[in-house]
Amino acid sequence: MxxxxxxxxxxxxxxxxxxxxxxxxxxxxxxxxxxxxxxxxxxxxxxxxxxxxxxxxxxxxxxxxxxxxxxxxxxxLGRSFQNVIIFKYLTVLQNLVLGFHHNLNYNIGDEIFQTSKYDKYERAATLKAIDVADVIGIKNLLGIFAGTLPYGYQKLIDVARALMSEPxxxxxxxxxxxxxxxxxxxxxxxxxxxxxxxxxxxxxxxxxxxxxxxxxxxxxxxxxxxxxxxxxxxxxxxxxxxxxxxxxxxxxxxxxx
Ligand SMILES: Nc1ncnc2c1ncn2[C@@H]1O[C@H](COP(=O)(O)OP(=O)(O)OP(=O)(O)O)[C@@H](O)[C@H]1O
Ligand SMILES: [Mg+2]
CATH class of the missing domain: 3.40.50.300 (P-loop containing nucleotide triphosphate hydrolases)
Incomplete structure (x- = not known):
């Protein structure tokens, strides 16, 4: 491998x-x-x-x-780092979705006008996040602000986010x-x-x-x-x-x- x-x-x-x-x-x-x-x-x-x-x-x-x-x-290739980087004021779901960027193929116009391309991307990213959260056992935390979670969970989010790139x-x-x-x-x-x-x-x-x-x-x-x-x-x-x-x-x- x-x-x-x-x-x-x-x-x-x-x-x-x-x-x-x-x-x-x-x-x-x-x-x-x-x-x-x-x-x-x-x-x-x-x-x-x-x-x-x-x-x-x-x-x-x-x-x-x-x-x-x-x-x-x-x-x-997927990677998490020795120092955790979590976006505290984003939800766990949003933190995970950020890790899906390898599939990013829409542009800012798509986002502003909510075109079907953007819709499709967002749906795929969300589905993947649910999938990954299931594997890591944090599905019940997807709606929670990441910054409110104990350090151990932030670490899990970091690992989950690395999995979002489908390594x-x-x-x-x-x-x-x-x-x-x-x-x-x-x-x-x-x-x-x-x-x-x-x-x-x-x-x-x-x-x-x-x-x-x-x-x-x-x-x-x-x-x-x-x-x-x-x-x-x-x-x-x-x-x-x-x-x-x-x-x-x-x-x-x-x-x-
Ligand atoms: N960017 C750098 N510039 C100069 N020296 C560096 C740099 N990165 C690492 N080193 C040096 O290279 C050696 C190996 O460092 P590395 O961080 O890979 O070790 P490590 O096995 O990960 O250690 P630890 O268990 O403490 O994390 C060390 O002597 C370190 O000081
Ligand atoms: Mg080291």
Whole structure:
């Protein structure tokens, strides 16, 4: 579904991603983990087309290395960001509809004069929003102003909005950050549902409980280099990984098996 090949990113002297090659298979939840500053977000920025790099990026076998960031949505790439951006004074429905812009093919005249083209767009966007809200379990919140909801729900809206672009693969950068344990469990179930709806998920997450529970495969990077890859239990018991995480809590995860 997604492949990056020999990707290197340099920030004036610092090598943030170091000749990284990896693949995310279709219909899996694949996690990218590593200590702070390991280069995880930078990998997502490479895939999104937001950072200069060497090497190649493929989606579904198509080389998108030279495709500009805003056009990658047309290749099936969806993304939510480490910092949530929610429009507080819009309803949940309106926030979701904003994520449908990949299908935008009406102009301002259509909107002002409420032409059938605009009507059709609005109907399609609303139907899609209801669909997505159903998957994420926020259908009963569609009419509520987003700003009045707890942070955990705002996070869900952010994920739901990313789904509005009908991605084949969804990149989630630390979706559980700032969530309570309970909220994080809810989010975990939603991510599983996203996969059941045939969307591949590529996840960056520090919450090891979540990573261990939902990942089909884990890639571990340290200083921009891949140090381990495989099924969750193999990866956390890998000595290289334990070394990289020393003092960061992953040992506890390995001990608990
Ligand atoms: N735009 C930038 N300019 C310069 N250096 C950057 C830039 N973006 C990231 N870096 C550096 O590149 C390295 C990797 O950063 P990145 O944000 O990818 O790490 P990360 O694994 O996502 O970390 P975290 O877990 O803290 O989110 C870090 O040393 C960071 O300081
Ligand atoms: Mg990051």
């Amino acid at each position: 997604l492949k990056i090949e020999n990707v290197t990113v340099r920030f004036s002297g610092l090598v943030a991603v170091d000749n990284l090659t990896m693949e995310v298979e279709n219909n899996t939840i694949h996690s990218l983990i590593g200590p702070n500053g390991a280069g995880k977000t930078t990998v997502f920025n490479v895939i999104s087309g937001l950072v200069k790099h060497s090497g190649k990026v493929y989606i579904d076998g198509t080389d998108i290395t030279k495709v500009p960031a805003h056009k990658r949505v047309n290749y099936g 084949k693969i969804l990149l989630l950068d630390e979706p559980a950050a700032g969530l309570t344990e309970k909220e994080s469990d809810i989010l975990k179930d939603k991510i599983k549902r996203i996969k059941e709806n045939s969307v591949t998920v590529f996840l960056i997450e520090h919450d090891m409980r979540m990573v261990m529970d939902i990942s089909d495969k884990i890639t571990v990077i340290d200083f921009g280099k891949k140090i381990a890859e495989g099924r969750p239990n193999d990866v956390v018991n890998n000595p290289e990984v334990i070394k990289a995480y020393l003092g960061a809590g992953i040992e506890g995860v390995a001990d608990n098996g």
